[in-house]
Amino acid sequence: MSQQPSIARSVHYESRGSKDGHFRSEPRAAIITSVHWSDAAGEKDWEGHVQEARPSDEQAELYISSVSLAVLNPSGLFFDEYVPYSEAPKPGHWSWPPRI
Numbered sequence: 001m002s003q004q005p006s007i008a009r010s011v012h013y014e015s016r017g018s019k020d021g022h023f024r025s026e027p028r029a030a031i032i033t034s035v036h037w038s039d040a041a042g043e044k045d046w047e048g049h050v051q052e053a054r055p056s057d058e059q060a061e062l063y064i065s066s067v068s069l070a071v072l073n074p075s076g077l078f079f080d081e082y083v084p085y086s087e088a089p090k091p092g093h094w095s096w097p098p099r100i
Helices: none
Strands: 010-014 027-039 042-047 063-073 076-083
Touching: 010 063, 027 076
Parallel strands: none
Antiparallel strands: 010 027, 027 042, 027 063, 063 076
8 A cells, every 4th residue: 555544534435235236336435534553463453543543663563454434425424444445446445546
């Protein structure tokens, strides 16, 4: 991941769609509300909502495992926690918006 996610960044969320295919997966605008950090031992839940909560340089083995999102749907807001990143759009994942 070339950019680092942080609170209030705008991203894309790919909706899950329905299992029966009636509703297809679609991109939605979303805002990051929390950043979750992890290490090799598992989720550490350092949330990035305050600068002091972010891992220091000494904790370089930590990496961003997921984010929480406020997803902006045409019919209203949807909140999702622990959403994984995907380089390419993938249902149930977030990605950076394409450069225009």
